[in-house]
Amino acid sequence: MNENPAALVPELALLGAAVLGLLAGAWLPRRRQWPVAVLAAAACAIGLVATGLAFPRPPETVFGSYAVDTTTNVTRLIVLVAVLLAVGASVDTARARPRETEYWVLLLLGALGAVLLSGATDLLLLFAAFLLASIPLYALVGWTATAPGTEASMKYYLSGAFAGVTMITGVALLYAAGGGTAYGTLRDGLAAAGGRSVPALAAVGLIAVLAGLAFKAGAVPAHFWVPDVSDGTPGPVAGIVTTIPKIGALVAADRLLSAAIPDAVVDWPLIVAILAALSMTLGNLAAFFQNSVQRLLGYSAVSQVGYVLMAVAVGARTGQAAPALLLYLAAYAVTNLGAFAVAAAIVAPGGGPARAIDDHRGLAGRRPVLATALVVCLLGLVGTPPTGVFLGKLAVFTAAVDGGMAWLTVLAVVNTVASLFYYLRWIAPVFADVRDQQTTEQPRRARPWANATALAAAAGSLVIGVGGGLLAGLFSGAP
């Protein structure tokens, strides 16, 4: 068995930084815990370098149940870049707070869980990674210890506990049906036993496991936590929980379905397609008349999962699905974090973060650059060229049509147009002319780090869109 720990440098860097950070945090003065943030960023940098070096290496499986291939490497890249952006967006929120160290450590552990989810090739490792991606984030959501934050944390935890129990039940059922938990064994077992009463067992088990992953991804039917958590937490935290675990969960779902479940036994493309259709439609409908920007972004996150699930649904039918999935996730992670960073960068007249759409009225006049970044991120979420998500959408739509799911593509097109409505409800007031009204003049750079992160994310979204050729080439090695 290949037990080469050198293949796991990015994971070990995240873990090491989390442990070191926790120890360091215990000795640092309460008001000066910023070195932990630096440590987190350094871990990401190390991880990125190690991933870059690992790219040319042939795919391998380490410790019997963890695949290190193009898909894992790309997921590492996306998650690590997302963590860097999240760190940048969070500095203003977390700095000099009594529990600053915990914030960074929880973020690192959650990210580690997301990476592990993507590489798992065994149901038990998948479940362990699920727990690692969940538990630190429950605490992170409740980190502010405000009333809405606690409520959000409670809701997140209860949904997560329920999803976890469902998922482990599903693992047990799949084990019973296929006679193994490793994906290869499971596939052979299910294929060999096909035809008897096993398909029903496997189907129930698969749906239960998918329910757990859907919880992490914020997809229907396990999406109920998303709006409350997005609305009840600081902007950066909301960005983290709606972005980072989603990356891992969706890649994990794709790997599980393609590698372990023969679609002759369970018609999982249809199941995933239905989940995709429900996610994008329900998410959009609920987002229409939201007045809190973070709640709006939360529902938008639910609908975005729907588009990504389209690629998962056709994962076994067309070679274009896997690169499309990764491209969409990369573009989405950057764009979504950018939108939440904008929300975190704006200070409401009362002093807290600007939560209502009305707080953004006339933003273009006060902070034109930030307003531009907001427009780029929001139109990016719609999928307007030349932003990254446009390329992602193009790839996903192409894969879905190629995979014989044109009906799903048409639904996605209709949903994209519908989503434009609520993004524009946010954009329009930003450009309102408020010169004649009494505006509360804000300190220009009240939250410089979130501001800079928003700009970086918007620029990144455009770079992915224009330089997409490079990324697409990188991702096309994915199976």
Place this chain on the structure above:
Amino acid sequence: MLSLIVFLPAAAAVVLAALPARLPARVFVGTWIAAALADLALIVAAWLRFPGAAARGGYAFEERLPWIPSVGISYHLGVDGLSLPLLAMTAVLFLACAVFALRETRRVKLYVLLFLALQTVCLGLFAALDLILFFLFFDLSIVFMYFVIAGWGHAERARAVALKFFLYTFLGSLALLLGFILLFLAAQPHTFDIVELAAANPLAAGGPYAGLTLLAIGIGLAVKTPTVPFHTWLPPAHTEAPATGSAILAGVLLKMGTYGFVRIAMPLLPASWRQYALVALLVGVVSVVYGALVALAQNNLKRMVAYTSVNHMGYILVAIGAAGLVVAGDAQARSLATTGAVVQMVSHGLITGALFLLAGVLYDRGHTYDFGAWSGLAARTPRFAALFAVAAFASLGLPGFSGFIAEFQIFTGSLPAAPVPVAIAVTGILVTAALFLLALQRLFLGPLRTPDAPGTPRAVVDLRASELVAIAPLLALATLIGLAPRFLLDLVEPAATTVNTLVAR
């Protein structure tokens, strides 16, 4: 060279963006005028250097860089006889709008930046030879136009109208994207390149797949054109948009739809186009008649001009529909019809651009477009009346103006293919003539009456110098094309013949 033409306005916008907004408005508008002039000079140079008649029919000034090679997307620009006249028309119209904008006072920096970006997008669309590049510019034109309408429209209502415009046309653009994806998947190897797709002709066999592809692309373009029944976004968008926004919307953005038909739908889906050409023709006839009749019933000048756009775009659909009826029409007639369609695009851009700018002048003087509020203006504002009369006559297709050349070619070319529908479409000209004469009569003849709502300026002034300089050249060009059309037709005809050969194969 084409990249320079396309991105020169954007480069000017980047430079201007770095300047503080409190500088005098003249700095921004002046730079815009300079950039538009330089761009127009470049296009004229390209026109003069365009290869001789023998080589026409192919693309000139091609530029191709790999963009996303793994999915067959490239940065591919090129012009031929179909796109070069539209590029020139776009540059002329933006120059006119730049001069007209000298009188703009609201948030001038942002306004100029938006229009410069819009200019790059419009030029890029007509030069694009890759479906994704085409889509990129198609979509961005909607985004920038949304901000123009929402930011500089007439009232709070403008925001709702802009939203409707964005949603409606965005739906069209996504239908277009769906069609492009279907085309991409049909080609082997997969590619988004228009030239390669035209050569490979992947859907030559027709069938339901090709039919669905044409349906998706057709709906996408029909929304933008717009044809009946997808036109309902147009009149409110025009009514609420600022004058320059309306001129660009009608003059350039609508052409994106019709240009898409001749550039993409016809050459890339020839079998289906032949099969469903009659549908396009009939939609065109309905648009012609319906647009004209509804325009006749309007009491609002701008709405009336907007509906005449539906009518004029209808002629183009009639022509390209007839061009697809290979069996019924002879080759020469079909070529004539396609040429007429392209000339109509140029002509409509110039004339309707002028009409919307004139409507903007009227609004500036009295803050209303209502026919009932104005009367007897000819004595008070002779220059305005003269230019408006010229524009109206040009628009209704009087010989001597470009509209006549275009419509004459369209009808002559289409009549052999489908005599009865085309004969019905000719009545559209009659109605248009009636409605423009009625408008002239209501605005300019009779006793003097001007709106006296609170806040309107007391004395109605005639055209100012900048307005005159903006509008008169558009009409002069329309007259030039009407009197000496050879310079334009020599360019368009070979390209139109090429398109028809592609359709007929």
